Amino acid sequence: MLDMFFDPKSVAIIGAAREPGKLGYAVVDNIIKSGFTGPIYPINPNAAEILGRQCYPSILDVPGHVDLAVITVPARIVATVLDQCGQHGVRGVIIITAGFREIGAEGARMERELIGIAHRYDMRLVGPNVLGMIDTVTPINASFAAGMPKKGTISFMSQSGALCTAILDWADAHGIGFARFISIGNKADVNEIDLLQAWQQDQKTDVIIAYLEGITDGQRFIEVARQVTREKPVIALKSGSTGAGARAASSHTGTLAGSARAYDAAFSQCGVIRAMSVQDLFDYSIAFAYQPLLPGDRIAIVTNAGGPGIMGTDAVENYGLKLASLTQETQAYLAAHLPAAANVHNPIDVLGDALADRYGLAVEAALKDPNVDGVLVILTPQVMTQVVESAQAVCDAVERMKGCGKPVLGCWMGQAITAAGAAVLNEHHIPNYQFPERAAAALKAMSTYRKWRERPPVEIPHVAVDHARVKAIFDKARSENRLALGDFEARDVMEAYGLRLPKSVLAKTPDEAVAAAESMGYPVVLKVASPDILHKSDIGAVKVGLADATQVRDAFDIIMYRAGKYMPNADIWGCTVQEMVAKGKEVIIGMSKDPQFGPLLLFGLGGIYVEVLKDVTFRVAPISRMEATEMISEIRSFPLLRGVRGEKPSDLEAAIDALLRVSQLVTDFPEIVELDVNPLMIHEHGAVAVDMRIILK
């Protein structure tokens, strides 16, 4: 897939320039220097040759077939040359030129024109507004970046071309290599989803990392990423998460940034590891690229200093990993081979005067220990310390234990002296971190990913529901130009999707209300019935615990009076008489529409606690049974639902069932833009949806 970019047989540069310093020169120069072996066609009507290659006035004049074209001409003539590419049968085009969607409406129009041309000729398009693409496998450097990275197994996509330059510069200093490296800019055509799919199948890519400012199609992203992450780790840095960040994002690439919570939910649902900073992105990617996946959470630490050993321990535990308990055998072995003052428990302290041999010995012993899943090796540059030899000893120990399937991460602390040791580690693909906390963060990312891989594949359940009945209700509301459903309609919708509701009757008069109350039995609740009044309690239009006919009559009248007074323009149908629901645990199930991921489900503690304690959790719908279960168990007040101090547990299965039914409802009917079931009253047996509201688009 996308082999016109990642395995082109020939390449043209439209806008090739003779003057060093120009983009069109840099691209030709980079392609030649990268060792690309196919034909290279510079296109420039005013030059006969560039950098020793014959030049053509237009791509239409190129004698052979062109797989890939790189366009650097000014924005106003991009459409023309793109059309010529189409005529000539070019399969892939990288538009480096900027000045499209990111500059406003006119740019957006021009960008749409490009998309139209590409579709017409069945060409794929990268950009516009990009740094270009580097591929160390082919090899080809079709970018204006300074220099080419080393070969490696990490593939990187970035919505920011400038970030690419910083990352290449960083990678250069640390000897980190890449397989494919691509700037996707405005994503007029090729986007993160295409690349995920292409790199899933790419045997040269082991780790996928991405810098994203927005996601083109959230639902499809989840679907595709779920597949890809089963095979390869995907690490993503999403910027523009805060309010101000999101504003900066839309002024930058015209991307509508989704809310941070939606991204957190979505990434966790498809196994994408979320990096919170560029540093995370780097730190995680080298761990995944260089080392086997952490098979469990038990970490051994080898150190030549107590203090940093404690820091490592703190970090390991702060990230939710465990300090391994070494076996008796390992402890005995270490005691026999290390000085008496050494600590043979974990963290293993080989002491300040340790030479390289103790490092080799301790790391090998830790890797052999069945209680250890991974090793963090810390070195401080003390007087006797052999910074380089110790790094080599660790590499040798890892080599001797090859195939043990346990990662080893280094932490050569310092810089001026320790850099030489760090370089040895890097060369042997043992990732090095300047601080123990960073190494622990990388181990944690590995653990998170392993747990994702161990999960069963996501299965979205489907239950039998009365789809037609809901459709009819929505059609009716639309035909009446109403966006908010009335209480009764919302009840009908929920009932059609199988939620349990309290008995409820619409009463137009006090007499009807009394009759209804007597048929369902006292006590009852009365609420105003109106499609226009959403927060009924706020205007005093809900009366609970009504115990006899007089109370029902009084309540009816006062509710009518208040509704008329406070909402004079509301359409008031009367009162809903409702069975009084027994006290249980109040939770909320809600849904709002995220601009990138669509229906975002919410579960949390209900009642006033929703607003005050904000003890809620999110998932993008549709969700699996496992995800529903996790939503319920991950709110802070979950112990309240499970039952504390001898209370009976609530019926969690009923809550899961309700969540899944709501998930199915909002997926089946994308026209629902907001939905609240609050409270859903969970009892020891069953759960009842007490109050609800639905807003349509």
Next chain:
Amino acid sequence: MLDMFFDPKSVAIIGAAREPGKLGYAVVDNIIKSGFTGPIYPINPNAAEILGRQCYPSILDVPGHVDLAVITVPARIVATVLDQCGQHGVRGVIIITAGFREIGAEGARMERELIGIAHRYDMRLVGPNVLGMIDTVTPINASFAAGMPKKGTISFMSQSGALCTAILDWADAHGIGFARFISIGNKADVNEIDLLQAWQQDQKTDVIIAYLEGITDGQRFIEVARQVTREKPVIALKSGSTGAGARAASSHTGTLAGSARAYDAAFSQCGVIRAMSVQDLFDYSIAFAYQPLLPGDRIAIVTNAGGPGIMGTDAVENYGLKLASLTQETQAYLAAHLPAAANVHNPIDVLGDALADRYGLAVEAALKDPNVDGVLVILTPQVMTQVVESAQAVCDAVERMKGCGKPVLGCWMGQAITAAGAAVLNEHHIPNYQFPERAAAALKAMSTYRKWRERPPVEIPHVAVDHARVKAIFDKARSENRLALGDFEARDVMEAYGLRLPKSVLAKTPDEAVAAAESMGYPVVLKVASPDILHKSDIGAVKVGLADATQVRDAFDIIMYRAGKYMPNADIWGCTVQEMVAKGKEVIIGMSKDPQFGPLLLFGLGGIYVEVLKDVTFRVAPISRMEATEMISEIRSFPLLRGVRGEKPSDLEAAIDALLRVSQLVTDFPEIVELDVNPLMIHEHGAVAVDMRIILK
């Protein structure tokens, strides 16, 4: 203060060695090379001279006065030479030798012996088990570290000598300097408190940083640090915070690590900025050392790339700072002087083709803007980018705006190419960070510290209480060998300290209970009265809402039956008859003893929520009124107390008063090791302590 260490006139090295590679050689060599100008006396009975300096068999043979002695001889003879130091009138001693408290009981005994000798001769002692001390002001390098750092204004203390080596190595690579640099090891005498006091008065020290594994006297630390932080920032990294980390800490230096929550509370109460990693320590310290304090929270970002600008924005907002709104004037100025495509709002995007001039211009404009408190400058190494010249342009702009009192932080992203620019920034004391997130973290630390400095000094209030009555109760309990107080005693204690309690009478028989209930009025509560039963509800020994005599009699009998059955060995005094307290907001006030900081106060949502929601906050007692107010307002469910959805607010003044009284109680009586008031029922007017327990030491 401590001038025998930081301004010695003469120095002896006891254990000076002739062989390079030995500690005793390295120390002499370092002292000579550091440019120390006073007399240097190597002590070695087997050498005539070392490194060209005359040697003496013992310090007693040194002809002149010795201010400072550095001891490197084996542990078993340290006491002997230390005594000789005393005889010779030495004022300060650094014991580099290890093998004392950190190796177990015998080592601890030997260390106590050293302390005794030092006291006898009125000598101050650094160590044992240290790397030594470096002072770039004097100058003197009385350590076995490799090399001497640059001069600077940061002073550093570390409980780990090995960490010192890593930090020196890091500082060397980044050109960071220090004023004083000291390893304090086992802290037999000189500890973090002594150093805080010494450095508070030290004109050469602007910023104090500390690596601590434990604190010697938590209450005194808070008291001293509160003073020091009014003048200079103190940044501390405390390791051994997690469970496993704390275990590693005690096996390492024999320090009893305090709980993470106590440290968080204590540091916040005395204005110490807590670093969560070595990286934080570095990142914060250079910001404080190099730049003026951030005068407000409004940050301007200057960048040559949109993506990193968004990252910077995200980071600034994630840390609770604000993106500045530039004035119209600034925007107009930028629009007039930058290309049309540049973003003249914040973040200011000078565009990918920006040369150095645009950086200088934008940074100066941002610093001039009255809406801006600090500037973050981001650079990515794009094709045209002038990495070094842009750094110089920023430095020049900062120089032109000298005295504006606003910090400028750099973020030259990358490494291989950008390092040269970062070096220019560092040279001109503009701290550089590889990632925008790190720069934002440093700005946040500055903001936190500024807010601390703006607070009024801490004042501990004292209210009139009945101290004698509490003393009598505790004396009685002790005389009876009881650690847990009975319900009635605890009530008496609370009443003596001015808390409001429900009316309550001890009844030995059902008749007495009925009489009591009738005199206070129904409904009432009955609880078992016993010093041995702490969780009364758990055994069904609490009955609420008793409305008449029959119910009181029944309740009395069933409570007696259950208490006897479930706690057959308990001392049961009868039942407490209590006025039924009106429903209010249930909170908890508690206290437990932290091994390092003493009484740790807790405030939180009470009832079952304490255990489930863990919505609690901590402070070390005694606390000020401001701290009490903050405790109450910082719990998540504070809005519940303030009143939501039209509820009346609770009486927060009453809660503050109760907290202050409990604070005073646990401070006045250190023998209280545990105390719970749960619930404290807060009403619209007043607060009533419903249930309480007190445990003595």
